[in-house]
Amino acid sequence: MSQLLVLQSVWGLDQCPGFDIENRLDEALGQVVAAGFDGVGVNLARAARTDGVARVMNPLGLAWEGQVLVHDADQLRHWIAEAEQLGAHHLNVQIAGPTADFRAALRLIDSLVATAKDAPLPVWFETHRGRLTNDLLFTLQLLAERPGLPLTADLSHYPVAGEMELPLRDDQLAAIETILQGSHNFHGRVSTTHQVQVALDAPQHAGWRDQHIAWWRRGFELWLEQARAGDALTFMCELGPPPYAITAPDGKELTNRWDEAQRMRDIVRGLWREVAGT
Template structure:
């Protein structure tokens, strides 16, 4: 059976000053009680990975691990930690700034060889100030590496490229190419000028619907790739603290990120249920 697993980001659990408000184990208990399937957090440091794994397993939560490699050796070390403790998949924010496909081909070739040696997916995340910062360059990487698997955080391309609110066929084709190679999603809604907007505000509803349409397309494409294979697709609610979250003059956030995350969880599950 093919399933959608909805994760909650532990980064999104930080308060408006970027600080945790409770112990790791207590955070996971709240996340599990809210009906999430798993959690997303850094997963390359041995002591933290061990603690996170023990707490998550005790609550039946899956783990989306995050790593920030710069070299082939960096990924080898992260995979060793993740393999010891187990995860649903590992997502890479490749901490490299690239100006051409050729510049990063040796690095991606080395990472792909390593990814073939583990029993969980290794996904390259679309993210600003990473190797996937530039959408055309990322599309070039996909052309050179037909087996490269992405994790799509579309918010970075919306705000990074200032995509217009009115849908553009060319932009949608580019985004669809990203989705056709994605095996998971990081979820937030962006606008042309803000990487993360409150979901309930009236002025953001057009963007919310745009993102829901993209995510639906990505889910549908994933389901169609090979209907005979069991597996699970991940979606992380990743509503980060300021400066991702918009604040007023007093530094307070304009919306309740936890409530927005619960709403997002339900919205994407509804998309999935409509498809399956």
């Protein structure tokens, strides 16, 4: 039977009350485990954090996502080897960019896909602002030329980058559907037309919260249609510290990110139960 693994971003614990990931990482990871998450995600370039994650998660048999930014295939080859050696469940790749040179973008994707083809762990390419996949329409053109590119869907970036407004147009919904069809991994936060991360339960953002939840649910449905027995879908709660998190004039965040991460975890597990029938 397929399963859902809900992860917590280590970056998402930075500056979070009750956590000290710089000086007491093991304790912070222990809190994540005790709260019932299935693992974490960490930037492999943060070597000390990554070593700590591997030290805590591997003996427990819990999954963790390695995250990297790459400019070329040589960098990806290095990080694949590093992720395997450390015991990562999968590798999440942001591709450097953006660029207006479509042919150059295709050549880069081809080199990265060829490098990842025989990797000993899954390698997925994230939709993200400020990267090769910055623009939704550009990304759709890439996918039209290279169907099957395995994606991590961080859909929070596209409403902001494209200044989408509710209710979404049919072409916008169709565009996100195309992204979801190729998505093997999810990063979660609620964004709006102008903010990349807003309070999960703020009534003024209810429309966007419901839209993101609908996207996650649809992504789960599409993933299950092609999943094999024993496959695992990963969803990482990725509520970032300021400036991702909105702050008041005194610099304090408007919400408790840890509480929100646990609320998001419960939402996505509920969606999974609905679509998977478990």
